[in-house]
Amino acid sequence: MEDFYCREVLSGNTQVETVVDTKNVLAFYHTHPFYEEHIVVIPKKHITSFITVKEEESIIMSEVLSVIKEIATDMDDKFGACTVSTNIGDYQTNKHMHWHIHFGKRIRD
Template sequence: MMTEDFYCDEVLSGKTEVNKVLETENVLAYHHTKPFYPVHIVAIPKKHIPSLITLEETDNELLIELMEVIKKVATKVTEENGACRVITNLGKYQESKHLHWHIVFGKPLK
């Protein structure tokens, strides 16, 4: 079972080591620790923001930086695999209450 905020509690704190794909001052993209797809990368802001629908106007610059990272990662995944999906979850679909995006390729594992 996930903690309320896996990203702050585990990833950003350094408790859980991750394989980084791209990092900026305010954003981290890394390979999912328990991937659901053959290619599964997560992009998160380093600032705690609960979800897409809780973003505030003061988060606009951070959101732009996050989207730039997602675009770079999605471009690389698409170049390597021919396609990708960019997904964010809300409400009961969002297990960890920290804004995050999945950049994935392939059919779900299992």
């Protein structure tokens, strides 16, 4: 199972530019952005997908959503809009729940 975030980011093997770092959540600029402004939000605990979140992980999810809201609000204030998304199933190439917050033109496929 591919998990770039545990293997590379959370382990420190790949350095990232941090946006927000809390007890349970890390937000950082995408390592290979698809958009002009592209931030990724991940839980520090391995959770495979949004649809696999367990009830006992609700505190972590609350923190994830709080960080997403903070970043989306900042982006909306700065640019007037943003997109917040997560992928599930076959659309999710990295099997560690993560959220994208982005704005601007697509800069790569």
